[in-house]
Amino acid sequence: MVPEVYLFSDLSRLKYGVNKFFRIIAKDFRKTKVGIKIHFGEKGNDTHINPELLKDVKKFFPAVFVECNALYRGSRTVKKDHMAVAKEHGFGFLDIDILDGDIGDEFVEVPVNLKNIKKAKLGKGITKYNNLIAMSHFKGHIATGFGGALKNVGMGLGSRAGKLDMHSTVRIAVDSNKCTGCMTCEKNCPANAIKVINKKAEIDSNVCIGCARCIAVCPNRAVNMDWSGENTNRLMEKIAEYALAATKGRNWWYINFLTNITLDCDCASIKQKPLMKDVGILLSKDPVAIDQASVDLLKERNKGKDPFIEKGRIDGSQILKYAESIGLGKMDYELIKID
Ligand code: SF4
Ligand code: SF4
Structure with a gap:
């Protein structure tokens, strides 16, 4: 079956669109506690997902923001600072659960037995959640071309040891x-x-x-x-393998925000100007399909060209092909426009 990807593109009513998505998800999650995997944005970044759009979530199901600490030194390296920046950026209206503990060293090993990763080291707290939503800001990324659902889940849910594991080939x-x-x-x-x-x-x-x-x-x-292929491809493969570890046996939905589409990711503690006009928001049960649809929509709005490649970023499509090959999802999809 071809996965469905829903598109809501009325930019003047994005909060209404997000609530429509919540209503669809609520039918599946049936009032159970939901972990929302999100990136709060590094201190100084202001193009992360707008928290105002999410504020009605409790009308649909009980929810908690979940995240792991960042690998590098910054405002999200340890739990105390991470929580502070999350609140400063407006995400304090829900409880926040930092899954890999105070300093990022708490992990659970999940066997995947794939080409690069045998056991993924995910933030330990993931074991508390069976129903999750990945809310991903779709934007460019210096090492992977673009970052969307796959990167948010794969890299984002790695504990510090897991993130090191993924970056070790760079x-x-x-x-x-x-x-x-x-x-x-x-x-x-x-x-x-x-x-x-x-x-x-x-x-x-x-x-x-x-x-x-x-x-x-x-x-x-x-x-x-070293763009010679081997290193960047292996990084993308490892991210996909971690995403598989985080999703298997759990019920996930994915929402991609094609808003404030910047060249670099929300980890950059700098203000960035969007590369193009906002496109809208997407919803799917398939992380590969939603990222593929995001790339396709950006190309469609940019005269057929990938805006990140055009600005010197690498071609990130390898992560989609590899993720499909390990059974994480499908690159084919049906785009359903809703209003
Ligand atoms: S990639 Fe560059 S900025 Fe990052 S840790 Fe290595 S030397 Fe430092
Ligand atoms: S030019 Fe400046 S930023 Fe670039 S490598 Fe040299 S010292 Fe670093």
């Missing part, structure tokens, strides 16, 4: 001919892995966690990931 290098020693990367590196010595940046690969932030901030494009 290799970063500095082109010393282009580096001017401006120190922007050193100041922004969340792992203190970069030192500028004799006006050239040097990366300690034993300390680097592969977050790719230095690539995004370098004004001279002197930092690069």
Whole structure:
């Protein structure tokens, strides 16, 4: 059966659209407690999902925001700070459950026995939830081309050890001919892995966690990931394998917000200008179908071109193909417009 993806695109009534989605989901979840996996946005980011759109959720089912701590140094590295930034960004109207504990070290191992990951290390608290919604802001991503439902669930529900597991294949290098020693990367590196010595940046690969932030901030494009295919593809495969671990045996719905579509993710503690006009919101039971539909809608609104590739990001479609190959969902879908 081809998965259904619902599109609500009346931008003046997005809250009404979200409530329509909640009504559909409520029929399935039947008043049981729901974990909403969301990204609250790094401190300084203001293009994350707008919490005002979600405020009626309790009229439909009891819900809790669930999330894991970030891998890198920032405002979401430990639970106390993470909760504070979530509230500062307007998400305090529901309880918040940080699934990997105070410092991100609490995990449960879920066997998947796939090509890259044998046991996924998910935030331990996931075991409390059988009914979940992934609410994902669809936007570009420096390491995976784009980030949507698959990345929100796969990378997002990894504990710190799990996130390290996924990032371990990422290799970063500095082109010393282009580096001017401006120190922007050193100041922004969340792992203190970069030192500028004799006006050239040097990366300690034993300390680097592969977050790719230095690539995004370098004004001279002197930092690069090894784009040779192997590393980026393996990162995407691992994210899909983690997503499979998080979803198997649980009842999930996925909502993608094609709003404030930025080039980089909500982990960046900077204000970003959207690349294009908002498109709307999508709902599906299939994480592959909803991400594929999101890519297709963005292309449709951008003269047939992927807006992230056009701006220099890698082609993220590998994650969709791989996720389909391991049974996470389907790339084919039926788009149903609702109003
Ligand atoms: S941000 Fe770029 S140019 Fe500046 S020190 Fe780092 S690598 Fe060199
Ligand atoms: S990828 Fe760059 S910014 Fe991230 S930890 Fe490694 S050196 Fe630091």
